[in-house]
Amino acid sequence: MDEFFDMGGNGVFVWNTVGLSIAILVLNLVAARRAFRNTVDRLRADIKRNTDRSTRQ
Amino acid sequence: MTPRRRRMVIVGAIFLGVATAVTLGLQGMQESMLYFRSPTEVLSGEAADGRDFRLGGMVREGSVERLTGDLEMSFDITDFENSITVRYTGITPALFGEGQGVIAIGRMEGNSVFRAREVLAKHDENYMPVEVADMLAQQQQPEELSTESSTN
Amino acid sequence: MRLWNWINKLASPPHFFRMAGTLTPWFLWPATALILVGAFGGLVLAPPDYMQGEGFRMIYFHVPSAYLSMMVYVIMAVSAAVGLIWRIKLAHAVAASAAPIGASFTVLALVTGMLWGKPMWGAYWVWDARLTSELVLLFLYIGYMTLRSAFDDTSKADRASGVLAVVGVVNIPIIHFSVVWWNTLHQGPTISKMDNPSITADMLWPLLTMILGYTLFFVAILAIRVRGEVLTREVRSRWVGEMLRESIDDKRVE
Numbered sequence: 001m002d003e004f005f006d007m008g009g010n011g012v013f014v015w016n017t018v019g020l021s022i023a024i025l026v027l028n029l030v031a032a033r034r035a036f037r038n039t040v041d042r043l044r045a046d047i048k049r050n051t052d053r054s055t056r057q
Numbered sequence: 058m059t060p061r062r063r064r065m066v067i068v069g070a071i072f073l074g075v076a077t078a079v080t081l082g083l084q085g086m087q088e089s090m091l092y093f094r095s096p097t098e099v100l101s102g103e104a105a106d107g108r109d110f111r112l113g114g115m116v117r118e119g120s121v122e123r124l125t126g127d128l129e130m131s132f133d134i135t136d137f138e139n140s141i142t143v144r145y146t147g148i149t150p151a152l153f154g155e156g157q158g159v160i161a162i163g164r165m166e167g168n169s170v171f172r173a174r175e176v177l178a179k180h181d182e183n184y185m186p187v188e189v190a191d192m193l194a195q196q197q198q199p200e201e202l203s204t205e206s207s208t209n
Numbered sequence: 210m211r212l213w214n215w216i217n218k219l220a221s222p223p224h225f226f227r228m229a230g231t232l233t234p235w236f237l238w239p240a241t242a243l244i245l246v247g248a249f250g251g252l253v254l255a256p257p258d259y260m261q262g263e264g265f266r267m268i269y270f271h272v273p274s275a276y277l278s279m280m281v282y283v284i285m286a287v288s289a290a291v292g293l294i295w296r297i298k299l300a301h302a303v304a305a306s307a308a309p310i311g312a313s314f315t316v317l318a319l320v321t322g323m324l325w326g327k328p329m330w331g332a333y334w335v336w337d338a339r340l341t342s343e344l345v346l347l348f349l350y351i352g353y354m355t356l357r358s359a360f361d362d363t364s365k366a367d368r369a370s371g372v373l374a375v376v377g378v379v380n381i382p383i384i385h386f387s388v389v390w391w392n393t394l395h396q397g398p399t400i401s402k403m404d405n406p407s408i409t410a411d412m413l414w415p416l417l418t419m420i421l422g423y424t425l426f427f428v429a430i431l432a433i434r435v436r437g438e439v440l441t442r443e444v445r446s447r448w449v450g451e452m453l454r455e456s457i458d459d460k461r462v463e
Contacts, residue, residue, distance in 0.1 A: 004253075008263035013324045018252070020324075021270040024317045025244070025426060028310055029237075032430045036437040043444050044453050051454075065294045068375060075376045083383070090391040092337035113392065150331030152260060160394055177331045180260055182396040184268070184408040190259035 093160050095136040099171075112141060112171055113160040113179065121155055134159060134171070145173040152178035220299045222439050223448040229432040236429035243422030250415030258412070267325040269415055272400075273423040275318035278346060279381050281311030281427060285353075286378040289371035298442060299435075301367040304374055305357060306434035310427060312350035319343060330394055338387035339395035342380060349377040363442060 007014040058066075083090065093113030117140055120133035128147055132155075133140040143161050153159060158179030166172045185193075218224055251269030258265035285307040292300035322340070323333040334340065353370050360366035388397045399407045400416065408416070443449045 006263075007266065008257065010262075010264035010328045013328050014252075014264060014266055017267045017270045017321045017324045018248070020320055021274065021317060024274075024313055025423075028313055028426075028430050029433075031309070032433040032437075036433050039437040039440050040453070043440060043449070046444070047450060047453050061294060061296075064296075068290055068293050068372075071372060072375050072378075076379045079379050079383075087391075090338050092335070092391065092393045150329065151264075152329055153331075175332075177335070177394060178329065179394055180329060180396055182399040182407045184258050184261075184265060184399065184412050186256035186409060186411070187259045188256075189409055 096134055096139040096141045097136055099141060099165070100139050107164060109162065109164050111160050111162050112143070112173075113158070114140075116153070116155050116157055116159050118155045132159075134161060141171050142169060143171045143173050143176075145176050147174075147176070149176050150178040152180050220297050222299060222443045222446070225299055226436055226439050229436050233429050233432045236425045236432065240422050240425035240429060243418050243425065247415045247418035247422055250418060255412045255415055261329055264325075264328055267321060269419050271318065271321040271325055272416060273419045274314045274321060275343070276420055277423050277427055278311060278315040278318045278343070279384060280424070281307050281314060282346060282349070282374075282381055283378065284431075285311060286374045289367075289374035292367060293371045293375070298367075299439065301371065302435050302438040302442060303431070304371065305367070306431055306438050308350055308353050308357075310430055310434070312347065312354065314423075314427075315343065315347040315350060319347065332394075335394050337393035337395055338391045339384065339393045342384040342387050345380055346384060349373075349380060353377070 005011055005015070093111040095114055096112065099110075099112060112134055114134040114136045117133035117135040120140075120142075121130065122132070123130050124144075129144070130146070130149075131142055131144045133142050143163075144166070145161065145163075153176065158181065160177045160179055161171060161173035162175040162177070163171055163173035219228075247269060251266055255266070255269075257263050285304045288300045288304040288307065291297055292304060319340075322343075326335075327333045353373055356373055357366045357370045360369065385398075385401075387393060388395050400413065440449055
């Protein structure tokens with residue numbers, strides 16, 4: 001097992017590569033979902049504000 | 058001409074214009090796009106004297122010598138036509154070895170010796186397991202032997 | 210003409226919004242599975258390389274990200290060109306959504322390349338034609354996004370940034386052929402020579418699996434981003450207003 005993590009002495013480089021790659025993939029998914037959520041929330045708030053204003057009039 | 062047709066022509070023209078400019082620019086910079094010089098180019102006087110440049114090629118088989126026991130070493134870089142002796146003090150990368158691609162950064166010392174301050178290993182695009190590499194080497198050796206014996 | 214009708218239907222924002230929402234998980238889960246299988250194959254099953262030993266396994270992460278960094282740019286540039294010429298708003302939405310994803314994979318390609326370069330070449334970075342042109346690609350993505358953000362008006366941003374995207378695509382063949390046209394420290398192409406890839410089958414399959422996995426993952430991420438982009442752009446249209454109002458109490462918009 002130690003041998004596997006050592007990667008022939010290049011463990012630091014190999015595992016940093018693996019870790020960074022997974023991090024970028026996950027971050028891409030999280031950022032895209034968050035951007036979508038934020039858009040929906042923002043537009044919904046706009047619509048709500050507009051309907052509130054029109055019902056008050 | 059329909060508006061769509063016109064937009065197509067405009068986008069196409071902008072693209073072609075930039076592509077042409079970049080192509081011409083790169084043609085003009087051909088020299089500086091090259092990362093390293095071969096020994097033949099250097100010996101024919103293409104590299105400026107007394108200035109740093111990168112010398113690239115193969116480490117000639119049997120030419121690596123560790124000089125004074127510590128980190129001082131010398132080896133020949135060859136392009137199979139000409140070779141230049143390189144002197145270097147320091148640690149070489151893991152892939153450095155005889156018959157391997159190498160790039161040395163430094164300058165000429167006199168006419169025939171290159172003093173390197175940095176040595177980089179250049180690997181090729183082939184990937185294979187050790188067994189396959191051994192097999193290829195075995196296949197090649199008998200061929201070499203047979204050509205040698207036929208010339209003898 | 211049936212093809213044209215089909216394209217128009219596909220490019221209609223409400224249809225695209227619904228379809229992309231349905232298809233996203235169908236890309237995301239296979240992508241995750243492929244990446245896990247490819248990573249296991251690359252890190253565990255593939256034999257060590259005769260020259261680079263275990264360190265060569267970085268190829269399974271570096272090559273897919275480098276491939277995507279260029280692929281995404283081509284998709285962005287083609288979408289921008291379609292948007293400019295046919296005035297299809299959805300195409301501009303695709304181009305705008307692709308940019309941050311492409312930029313992130315360009316950064317990943319550069320960083321994983323540096324991590325591979327240090328132990329094998331002996332340097333994190335050199336200014337050879339391959340590395341330099343890939344860095345230029347990152348600047349093109351950043352320039353595209355900066356240019357967009359400089360406009361308040363979306364259609365003006367689409368037009369200006371679209372021209373930049375189309376023009377910048379000349380860098381893609383430069384990146385790909387840099388290792389052939391000029392001498393570089395970076396080695397030549399391994400798998401794009403389809404007839405005879407310079408890698409044995411037991412090392413190649415995890416790499417192809419990873420590339421396919423990354424591609425499907427990108428499609429899923431792009432779909433999510435384009436949906437948000439479409440909502441913003443179509444906010445004044447009836448379907449968006451109705452949908453958002455109907456689901457105003459829901460947590461999710463499907």
